[in-house]
Amino acid sequence: MKNWVIVLVLAVALLVQTVMIRVVADGAVPVDLVLVVVVFTALFRGPVVGLWTGTVSGIFQDVLSGGIVGVSGLTKSVIGLLVGIVGAEFVVSTIWHRLAVLLAASVFHTLLFLGVHSLLGTMMPTSVISLVLVQAVSNALSGIISAALVWIVPVAVRRVRHRRTLLVRRNWIMG
Amino acid sequence: MAQRQRIVYLVLAVVLGHVILISAQVNAGPRTSVLESFTFGLFAEMQRVLTSARDTVTGVWSRYVQLRDLQTENEILVGAVADLEYQLQEERALARRSVGLQKLLEFREGVELSTVSARVIAGDATPYFRTLTVDRGTVDGVYADAAVLAPKGVVGRVVGMPGRRASRVQLLIDRNAAAGARFERTRTTGVVMGGDDENLLRMEYVSNFEDVYVGDRIVTSGTDGIYPSGFNIGIVNHVQPGSGLYLDIRLDPMLEFSTLEEVLVVVSGGAIVTMNREGE
Numbered sequence: 347m348k349n350w351v352i353v354l355v356l357a358v359a360l361l362v363q364t365v366m367i368r369v370v371a372d373g374a375v376p377v378d379l380v381l382v383v384v385v386f387t388a389l390f391r392g393p394v395v396g397l398w399t400g401t402v403s404g405i406f407q408d409v410l411s412g413g414i415v416g417v418s419g420l421t422k423s424v425i426g427l428l429v430g431i432v433g434a435e436f437v438v439s440t441i442w443h444r445l446a447v448l449l450a451a452s453v454f455h456t457l458l459f460l461g462v463h464s465l466l467g468t469m470m471p472t473s474v475i476s477l478v479l480v481q482a483v484s485n486a487l488s489g490i491i492s493a494a495l496v497w498i499v500p501v502a503v504r505r506v507r508h509r510r511t512l513l514v515r516r517n518w519i520m521g
Numbered sequence: 522m523a524q525r526q527r528i529v530y531l532v533l534a535v536v537l538g539h540v541i542l543i544s545a546q547v548n549a550g551p552r553t554s555v556l557e558s559f560t561f562g563l564f565a566e567m568q569r570v571l572t573s574a575r576d577t578v579t580g581v582w583s584r585y586v587q588l589r590d591l592q593t594e595n596e597i598l599v600g601a602v603a604d605l606e607y608q609l610q611e612e613r614a615l616a617r618r619s620v621g622l623q624k625l626l627e628f629r630e631g632v633e634l635s636t637v638s639a640r641v642i643a644g645d646a647t648p649y650f651r652t653l654t655v656d657r658g659t660v661d662g663v664y665a666d667a668a669v670l671a672p673k674g675v676v677g678r679v680v681g682m683p684g685r686r687a688s689r690v691q692l693l694i695d696r697n698a699a700a701g702a703r704f705e706r707t708r709t710t711g712v713v714m715g716g717d718d719e720n721l722l723r724m725e726y727v728s729n730f731e732d733v734y735v736g737d738r739i740v741t742s743g744t745d746g747i748y749p750s751g752f753n754i755g756i757v758n759h760v761q762p763g764s765g766l767y768l769d770i771r772l773d774p775m776l777e778f779s780t781l782e783e784v785l786v787v788v789s790g791g792a793i794v795t796m797n798r799e800g801e
Contacts, residue, residue, distance in 0.1 A: 360564065364643035364654070365571045376648030394528060401535055409560040410646035410654075412680045412689045416542035418647060423535050459649065466543070468697060477717075481648060 352387055352395070356403050359383045364410065376477070377484045378452070380407055382492055384426050385451045389438055393430030400426030414468065421458045425451050441493060448489045452482040558684060565687030568643040569656055634749060636670070636785040637661050642687065651695040651715065653677075655784060658686045662788035666747050670785045674753030674775035675700065675741055679786065688786070692778050693754065694721040701744035702754055707732055710742050713754050713772065721778075722755050724770040731768065733760045739772055749787070 359379040367377055380403045388396025400422035407422075408415040429451050432438065438447055456478045587594075639655035657663050663683045669676040669690045677692040691698050695715045702713040702724060711727040724739060737757040743750030755772035763769040 357567075360646060361567055361571055364564075364646050365568050365575065367644065378648050380646070394531065397532065397535060401539075406560060406564075407646045409557045410564055411650045412652050412691060413647070413650055414543055414546050415557060416539045416546070420536065420539035420543070423532075423539065427532060462543075463649075484648075 349395075352383075352391075352399055355383055355387075356380065356399070356406075360403070360406060360410065376481045377488045378455075378481065379488060379492075380404075381422065381425065381452060381455055382448065382485055382489045384422050385429050385448050385489070386444070386492070388426045388429035389433040389444060389447065391430070392434050393427045396426030396430030396433075397423050398426070400424070413463075414466065417459065417462050417466075421455055421462065424458060425455045428454075441490070444493070445486055445489065449482050449486050452485040453478055456481050558682065561681075561689065562684040562687065565642065565654055565656075565684055568654060569687070572640075572642040635662075635788050637663070637788050639663075639669075639688075639784050639786050641781055641784065650697075651692040651778070652680065653690045653692065653781065653784075655688055655690055655786065656686065657786055658683045658688050660685050661786075663688050663786050664788070668748045668787040670752060670787065671776055671781065671783075674755075675748055676776065676778070676781065676784050678747050690784070690786075694774060694778055699745075700748050700754065701742040702739050703742040704733065705738040705740050707737075709733075710744065711770075713739060716771070721774050722772040724757075724772060725767060727768045727770060729762050729766060729768055733757060733768060733770060735760060 359382070363377070363379045367379070384396065384400045384403055387399045391399075401419050404417075404419035404422035405415060407418045411418075429447060432447060438444055457474075460474060460477075637657055639657040639661075641653050642656050643654040645652045655669070663679060665679055665682055667679040667683075667688075669678060675693055677690050677695070677698060679688045680691040681689055683689070693700060693713070693715060696717070698715040700713050701710065703710040709727060709731050711724045713722055713724050715721070716723045727733065735757050739754045739757065741748040741750055741752045741754060753775040755774045757770055758773045759769075759771040761769050
């Protein structure tokens, strides 16, 4: 994954998060698409790229949401770094492994984010557990859908094309 | 080894940078940096384009669907218009009588609010805050802390310096939002604050000795200097004595915040107005 692709995917994730999610989910599902992108980028490109992706995307998210600029940047940097280390040290190749990493990253990110805000005295969440769980599940689901779109669909398209080519060749030989 | 050391230095630099960035804002209070205004403006334009494209697609689709039942709908509408014309005449007669009564009771006329209508072009970039982006900015007269209203009640306020053609609105149900409020029935004042997902709004600083019932209507008091007085906030859905001096009061908001598409932004320079109690 090249750097400009990461930037493009992050921009698309931010736009989808702000414009489309609100319409599709009626504003009720707390999905963090940017976190999903950070986690997958860190898994594929390692801790340094994960750290930078987390920093840049988090700061952009802070700027757009009106919170204190730097909080999301800090939390997503940490997540990008940790997931990058996990991806480098362990074999995280199947979708289930990646899903487990995404779930853990989502839970840790929410706790870290709420923790920093609690330290700053800017946010007092009343139902932390439900927020953490709902968000982890939402992020995992959106991660599965994203993974399906990014990996499974192109592979399926390639298979169909390959079969079609074989059929055309067979017909050409038979005919 | 050198690679690992470089990563450690990098992490330390990034974390330190963030801590300095956060500390600067916490000490200096809310300000808008060049980076912030540039990023917000840039993304607002992209969001505006994407929202327009989305609206066009949904508009074409809904028009196609609507065409299929147009004949039946037309007949129903003709009947409805006839009924409404009759109702309108009745309402006009009632309004004329109300105006007379109002003059008779020497009610003060509220100062006319100057507003611009704005379209919601984006939601929040994170799942933690409840903000919206609207397509009106300083060019249209929007200023920081301007009240944002809807026909059914208060939406929130503009947070941060608005962009040229877009502004960020903090909804009243955001955890960090608050508004001066009072009970319409008893005129007792308090502060309405944003809650969590289950209880969207709560009212604080209302004494345990106050007379509060489920179903009481809460309106803005105007004491915060942001929201004009007398606009709907919500209805009490739960009340019980609190552990301290104050009642534990939760509210149902008057608005469905998740489906907001059009809002009104006050642009009159923050004039605080008083509405008639019956005039909402």
